[in-house]
Amino acid sequence: MEVAELLERARPVALAGQRALPVIPALTSILPGGLCRGGTLAVGSGPGATSLLLALLAGASAEGSWAALVGMPEVGPEAAASMGVDLGRLALVPDPGEQWPAVVSALLDGIDLVAVRLGGRLRLRPAEARRLAARARHQSSVLMVTGAPWPEGCDLSLDVVAGGWEGLGNGYGSLARRRVEVAVSGRRAASRRRQATLWLPDDSGRPEPIDDTLVALHP
Amino acid sequence: MRSMVVWYPDWPVVASGVVGPVAVIQANQVVVASAEARSEGVRVGQRRRQAEAVCPGLAIVGRDEDRDARAFEPLVAAVARFCPTVEVMRPGLCAFSARGPARYFGGEESLARQVAEAVDAATAVVSGTMGEGCRVGVADGPFAGTLAARRGRIVPPGATAEFLAPLSVRELGRPEFADLLGRLGVRTLGQLAALPAPQVLSRFGWEGAAVHRLARGLDERPLDARRPPEDLSVEAELDPPVDRVDTAAFVAKALADRLYAGLVKGGWRCTLVRIEAESEHGESLCRTWRHDGTFSAATLAERVRWQLDGWLTGPSRPTAGLTKLRLVPEEMVADHGTQLGFWGGMAEADRQAARVLARVQSMIGPDGVVTAVLDGGRSPTERATLIPWGDQRAPRRRPELPWPGRIPPPAPALTSAPAGSVALEDSGGRPVVVNGRAEPSGAPARFRPDRGPELTVSGWSAPWPCQERWWDPDGHRRRAWMQVAVEDGRAFLLAAEGSRWSVEAIYD
Numbered sequence: 001m002e003v004a005e006l007l008e009r010a011r012p013v014a015l016a017g018q019r020a021l022p023v024i025p026a027l028t029s030i031l032p033g034g035l036c037r038g039g040t041l042a043v044g045s046g047p048g049a050t051s052l053l054l055a056l057l058a059g060a061s062a063e064g065s066w067a068a069l070v071g072m073p074e075v076g077p078e079a080a081a082s083m084g085v086d087l088g089r090l091a092l093v094p095d096p097g098e099q100w101p102a103v104v105s106a107l108l109d110g111i112d113l114v115a116v117r118l119g120g121r122l123r124l125r126p127a128e129a130r131r132l133a134a135r136a137r138h139q140s141s142v143l144m145v146t147g148a149p150w151p152e153g154c155d156l157s158l159d160v161v162a163g164g165w166e167g168l169g170n171g172y173g174s175l176a177r178r179r180v181e182v183a184v185s186g187r188r189a190a191s192r193r194r195q196a197t198l199w200l201p202d203d204s205g206r207p208e209p210i211d212d213t214l215v216a217l218h219p
Numbered sequence: 220m221r222s223m224v225v226w227y228p229d230w231p232v233v234a235s236g237v238v239g240p241v242a243v244i245q246a247n248q249v250v251v252a253s254a255e256a257r258s259e260g261v262r263v264g265q266r267r268r269q270a271e272a273v274c275p276g277l278a279i280v281g282r283d284e285d286r287d288a289r290a291f292e293p294l295v296a297a298v299a300r301f302c303p304t305v306e307v308m309r310p311g312l313c314a315f316s317a318r319g320p321a322r323y324f325g326g327e328e329s330l331a332r333q334v335a336e337a338v339d340a341a342t343a344v345v346s347g348t349m350g351e352g353c354r355v356g357v358a359d360g361p362f363a364g365t366l367a368a369r370r371g372r373i374v375p376p377g378a379t380a381e382f383l384a385p386l387s388v389r390e391l392g393r394p395e396f397a398d399l400l401g402r403l404g405v406r407t408l409g410q411l412a413a414l415p416a417p418q419v420l421s422r423f424g425w426e427g428a429a430v431h432r433l434a435r436g437l438d439e440r441p442l443d444a445r446r447p448p449e450d451l452s453v454e455a456e457l458d459p460p461v462d463r464v465d466t467a468a469f470v471a472k473a474l475a476d477r478l479y480a481g482l483v484k485g486g487w488r489c490t491l492v493r494i495e496a497e498s499e500h501g502e503s504l505c506r507t508w509r510h511d512g513t514f515s516a517a518t519l520a521e522r523v524r525w526q527l528d529g530w531l532t533g534p535s536r537p538t539a540g541l542t543k544l545r546l547v548p549e550e551m552v553a554d555h556g557t558q559l560g561f562w563g564g565m566a567e568a569d570r571q572a573a574r575v576l577a578r579v580q581s582m583i584g585p586d587g588v589v590t591a592v593l594d595g596g597r598s599p600t601e602r603a604t605l606i607p608w609g610d611q612r613a614p615r616r617r618p619e620l621p622w623p624g625r626i627p628p629p630a631p632a633l634t635s636a637p638a639g640s641v642a643l644e645d646s647g648g649r650p651v652v653v654n655g656r657a658e659p660s661g662a663p664a665r666f667r668p669d670r671g672p673e674l675t676v677s678g679w680s681a682p683w684p685c686q687e688r689w690w691d692p693d694g695h696r697r698r699a700w701m702q703v704a705v706e707d708g709r710a711f712l713l714a715a716e717g718s719r720w721s722v723e724a725i726y727d
Contacts, residue, residue: 048634048727050633054632077601077603078630079634089572091576095587110575164708168679170678178630205629
């Protein structure tokens with residue numbers, strides 16, 4: 001019997017961890033199954049998009065997955081760390097250059113979450129988009145895009161639909177926490193639009209779910 | 220096998236070229252100290268402050284293994300005149316098989332004396348000091364030879380086991396294993412050697428079995444070590460010829476990775492590697508490196524980089540750039556595998572990511588892939604340092620210090636925002652300025668970035684001053700920071716310097 005065959009037999013039928021990447025508790029209400037491996041995911045480009053992107057990386061990063069940010073030279077590592085991303089497992093490719101689709105394709109080979117900011121020099125033809133999406137599917141990684149719409153349409157798209165900072169007055173106070181509403185829509189099982197309210201971040205700098213009943217008690 | 224080992228005590232100190240009391244520091248701790256410094260009370264493991272306190276004239280040098288290796292190359296060249304197949308174990312320590320040269324140079328004692336003289340002469344050229352002088356030892360096998368060199372002894376053939384017996388198990392250089400043995404009551408190498416070999420193997424695995432062989436004074440080369448098939452060596456043609464260390468280092472990494480991948484495929488591990496290079500003018504260079512354990516891809520790349528550095532910057536550098544580089548695994552052992560840690564350790568995912576990132580580096584350059592480490596500082600860009608992938612992740616400033624005037628949490632998600640001046644106006648359309656006491660001239664009402672539409676301010680913090688390095692005429696900065704929230708839900712961190720406002724970060 002071949003070794004590969006033996007390995008195949010010895011393996012448990014389905015490891016839940018291999019199917020989906022975990023997300024932080026604040027996002028479980030809108031992504032109940034976590035991030036599906038092999039999928040593509042778009043994060044809107046409005047206010048709060050960067051924080052939302054980092055929060056999406058946080059759950060899997062804390063569980064040992066690697067993440068890469070491509071074409072995002074200005075993302076603050078300190079914010080990423082406070083959102084829960086493990087900086088030891090976060091690779092940054094600030095300027096992937098002209099051959100960036102090849103770079104993204106190489107990253108998808110061994111890194112679970114690859115986030116790309118499109119726009120500017122990073123433009124994409126539909127054929128390349130299809131190729132990258134196929135690569136992600138084949139390697140069971142998650143490809144996340146932000147900045148500009150993905151030509152082919154994504155499996156999931158998340159967006160911050162409303163948000164506002166709290167803690168800042170007129171000439172006093174400082175930014176303390178931000179309440180945002182995040183909406184998710186997508187194809188197939190995710191076609192029903194879901195919405196959730198969360199702190200992004202809360203007073204301690206972490207993304208946390210908002211329990212509206214508690215907020216009503218302590219306005 | 221009779222091994223002659225040449226050891227230069229405190230090599231990093233000698234390589235630094237500083238005379239007098241010197242301490243070599245890594246991560247704020249003394250790793251090596253010169254004899255003068257030690258006599259003043261400086262000890263390995265001390266913090267820098269403590270060391271400076273006990274020895275006021277102490278010169279501090281940072282740890283630099285590249286420098287150590289570069290300075291060691293002329294010494295290896297001096298030893299190679301006695302025996303061309305010298306094996307470098309690490310900067311400061313090299314070994315060769317003594318049997319042939321000892322006959323030619325009139326016995327082991329005479330050879331040891333001549334080698335020591337030649338090495339001391341080479342050191343005088345390198346550093347201008349004689350240091351403590353090199354020490355030479357002879358014993359059966361490189362491990363016992365190293366211990367003999369530390370004591371400057373020539374152990375007669377067959378007496379290695381007696382020589383090793385009274386020494387502590389700590390001499391094995393495996394602190395965790397020595398600790399375990401100590402708790403089991405095995406304190407000397409003699410006691411370890413007295414244990415039956417099969418039981419040692421079943422209790423401590425392959426590592427224990429190898430250590431047991433060393434303690435018995437046997438050849439450390441395991442029985443199944445064999446000359447590898449020739450096709451495992453890897454080679455790179457360098458076109459254009461390489462004469463700069465940084466370019467050579469990059470080639471070295473790729474080549475080491477290839478060799479390692481080939482070894483892994485065949486289930487081998489390498490303990491001895493020969494590095495060969497050819498220059499454009501046909502000069503050929505060759506040096507052998509030994510590892511006490513087995514080489515990993517990273518340690519292999521490091522040795523190759525050190526060697527290239529030594530060749531390209533040393534006194535006997537080739538007259539033209541290098542055109543060919545070849546790595547030959549000289550001695551290999553079967554890979555018995557490693558048991559992955561139950562908690563932590565390097566998981567398969569980490570190895571896979573490391574491979575991928577190295578590949579991306581080969582596409583866009585070594586600085587194209589970075590990782591971040593949190594750092595000390597006041598402005599958002601200073602709060603993290605970007606380090607090329609593969610380099611040591613160490614902060615540059617002191618993150619644990621309080622850094623008064625720093626930006627309060629939460630950290631902004633976008634830090635190095637496109638630096639551009641912004642206009643900040645009060646409700647009457649007058650520009651808002653900040654006076655010396657960090658008081659604004661009016662309440663900000665409108666905010667106009669460099670590009671894009673005008674935004675209405677919905678909240679703003681009291682500006683706070685931040686003065687940095689007032690004693691330094693060049694690095695001195697005086698700024699006032701202010702957080703501003705606008706109506707569409709975004710918030711900005713602004714800095715006023717002089718009368719100009721700029722966006723320093725965005726709370727996206």
